Amino acid sequence: MTGNLLEPASVDDLRTQLSGRVVTPSDGDYEDVRNIFNAMIVARPQLIARCADADDVKAALAFARNNRLEIAVRSGGHSVAGACLVDGGLVIDTRPMNHVAVDPERATVTVGGGTSWGEFDRGTQPYGLATTGGRVSTTGVAGLTLGGGSGWLERKHGLACDNLLSIDLVTADGREVTANEQENPDLFWGLHGAGGNFGVATSLTFRLHRLPEFSIALLLWPADEGRSIAGIYRDLIATAPDEVGGGMLYMTGPPEEFVPPHLVGQLTCGVLVTYCGAEPALREVAAPLLAAAPHGQVITNIPYADLQCMLDDPPGFRNYWTDEHLRELPDEALDRYCERAYDMVVPSASQYALLPWGGAVTHGRDWPGFNRATPWAVHPLGLWEDPADDDRVIGWARDVRAAMRPWSSGDVYLNFIGDEGTDRVVAGYGEENYRKLARIKAEFDPENIFNRWHNIHPAR
Structure with a gap:
C-alpha cells in the first residue's frame, strides 16, 4: 500500500471540508465508484474524494500532502494503465464537476474537469456545433484532451487539444x-499532450465548429477479404478530403441486425467512414469500398453525438492496448497488418485498428505530442474476460508492434498505450520537447506529485 493508514477521525475531518463526498472501502458504493474501464486494475485507494469544485480539489490535495498519501486524478477512468487509481492512496475524482456551458454566438463551450464526451457532445449538438472528441462517449474530456485528443473529426478540425482555448488547474x-x-503560455503548451503531469483540470474551454450534417458508412466483410479491402481503404484515404475520417479494423462480428449471420461471432474486417456532411456526398467518397460488395452495411445520416455513443466499448473487460505509428504503408506492411489479425482472441471484444492521421492533424501547431506528419497508426486493443488469456492477448498486441516496426516512425500517441517505460514516453514527445516539459514540471510540480500518467520527471 501507498501512504499511511488513516484514522477515522482524520477521514471525518476531510468530509467536513468538502462540498462533495468522501468514499471509503466501508461505503456500500465504493466498488461502483472505484471501478474503472480496465478490469485488470485492482488498486484500492483508501479514499476517493468526489470533488464538486476547485475548493474541494485543493482540500483533497492538502489532505493527501499532510497525510503523506499518493494521489491519482480521475475524470473518465479510461486510462488503460490505471493512472486514475492508486493503491492505498487518495483519488481526486472530478466526475461531479460535469457542467457544460455553450456560447453559440462565440462558438465556444466551457466544461467542468469531470465531464465525459457524451455529456459534452449532447450539450453542443442542439446548436449544430461540435469539436473533436473521443471515439466513445464515456471517455473523460480532460484526460483525452490533455493527452492530445484523437477522434473522428480530427482530419477536419484537428485534435481535441488543438481546439483547447483555456484551462483552469489546481x-x-x-x-x-x-x-x-x-x-502561463508555457504551461498551456505543455498541456497539449503532456496529460495530467501539472495539476488537476477543473474547467476547460474549447473552440467549436459548425456541424449541421454528419454521416457514416459502417461496412463489413469476412476476414479473408480483409487484405483486398485494406488496399482499397489505403488508396481511398490517400486522396480523401479532410471531411473524411474513420478507420479500418478487425473485430468479432457482433449480433446486430445489420450483421449477416455468417459474420456473427467470427473474425470480421470492418471499415468505418465518417463524413462531415450528408450521406450522398459520403457515398461518392466511399464508392470504391461500396463497389467491393460489403456483406453487411449501415450507411446513414446520424447526429454526431449518436455515433459517439454507438461505439461505446462495454466496461468490465481486461484491457491491453498499444500503438505503432507508420511513416509509410506499402503492400508488405498491409500484408503484415492483416496477417496479425488471425492471432486475435475470437470471439472477444478486442479490436485491431488501422487509423489514418493526415488532414488538419498535420496543420496543428508544434505542441509536444507525436509527429504530426505520421500518416498511419496501427492500434491493437485487447479486451477479454478470462485471466487465463492475459499472456496470449498481451503477447499478440506486442507481436503486432514488432511486426510493423520496419515501417515505424518511432513516435507514439501516448493516449493509445499503457505503461511501456520511459523511452516510450520520451518518444511520445521527442527528446527536445521532453526536456522543456521537464522544466515546466519543475516549476509547477517540483515534487512530482502528479506522477501517474506517462510521468515526466521534473528537471533538477
Missing part, C-alpha cells in the same frame, strides 16, 4: 491557475 501546491495563450 497545481500541486494548491494554487488555482489559468493557462491559455496569454496566461
Whole structure:
C-alpha cells in the first residue's frame, strides 16, 4: 500500500471540508465508484474524494500532502494503465464537476474537469456545433484532451487539444491557475499532450465548429477479404478530403441486425467512414469500398453525438492496448497488418485498428505530442474476460508492434498505450520537447506529485 493508514477521525475531518463526498472501502458504493474501464486494475485507494469544485480539489490535495498519501486524478477512468487509481492512496475524482456551458454566438463551450464526451457532445449538438472528441462517449474530456485528443473529426478540425482555448488547474501546491495563450503560455503548451503531469483540470474551454450534417458508412466483410479491402481503404484515404475520417479494423462480428449471420461471432474486417456532411456526398467518397460488395452495411445520416455513443466499448473487460505509428504503408506492411489479425482472441471484444492521421492533424501547431506528419497508426486493443488469456492477448498486441516496426516512425500517441517505460514516453514527445516539459514540471510540480500518467520527471 501507498501512504499511511488513516484514522477515522482524520477521514471525518476531510468530509467536513468538502462540498462533495468522501468514499471509503466501508461505503456500500465504493466498488461502483472505484471501478474503472480496465478490469485488470485492482488498486484500492483508501479514499476517493468526489470533488464538486476547485475548493474541494485543493482540500483533497492538502489532505493527501499532510497525510503523506499518493494521489491519482480521475475524470473518465479510461486510462488503460490505471493512472486514475492508486493503491492505498487518495483519488481526486472530478466526475461531479460535469457542467457544460455553450456560447453559440462565440462558438465556444466551457466544461467542468469531470465531464465525459457524451455529456459534452449532447450539450453542443442542439446548436449544430461540435469539436473533436473521443471515439466513445464515456471517455473523460480532460484526460483525452490533455493527452492530445484523437477522434473522428480530427482530419477536419484537428485534435481535441488543438481546439483547447483555456484551462483552469489546481497545481500541486494548491494554487488555482489559468493557462491559455496569454496566461502561463508555457504551461498551456505543455498541456497539449503532456496529460495530467501539472495539476488537476477543473474547467476547460474549447473552440467549436459548425456541424449541421454528419454521416457514416459502417461496412463489413469476412476476414479473408480483409487484405483486398485494406488496399482499397489505403488508396481511398490517400486522396480523401479532410471531411473524411474513420478507420479500418478487425473485430468479432457482433449480433446486430445489420450483421449477416455468417459474420456473427467470427473474425470480421470492418471499415468505418465518417463524413462531415450528408450521406450522398459520403457515398461518392466511399464508392470504391461500396463497389467491393460489403456483406453487411449501415450507411446513414446520424447526429454526431449518436455515433459517439454507438461505439461505446462495454466496461468490465481486461484491457491491453498499444500503438505503432507508420511513416509509410506499402503492400508488405498491409500484408503484415492483416496477417496479425488471425492471432486475435475470437470471439472477444478486442479490436485491431488501422487509423489514418493526415488532414488538419498535420496543420496543428508544434505542441509536444507525436509527429504530426505520421500518416498511419496501427492500434491493437485487447479486451477479454478470462485471466487465463492475459499472456496470449498481451503477447499478440506486442507481436503486432514488432511486426510493423520496419515501417515505424518511432513516435507514439501516448493516449493509445499503457505503461511501456520511459523511452516510450520520451518518444511520445521527442527528446527536445521532453526536456522543456521537464522544466515546466519543475516549476509547477517540483515534487512530482502528479506522477501517474506517462510521468515526466521534473528537471533538477
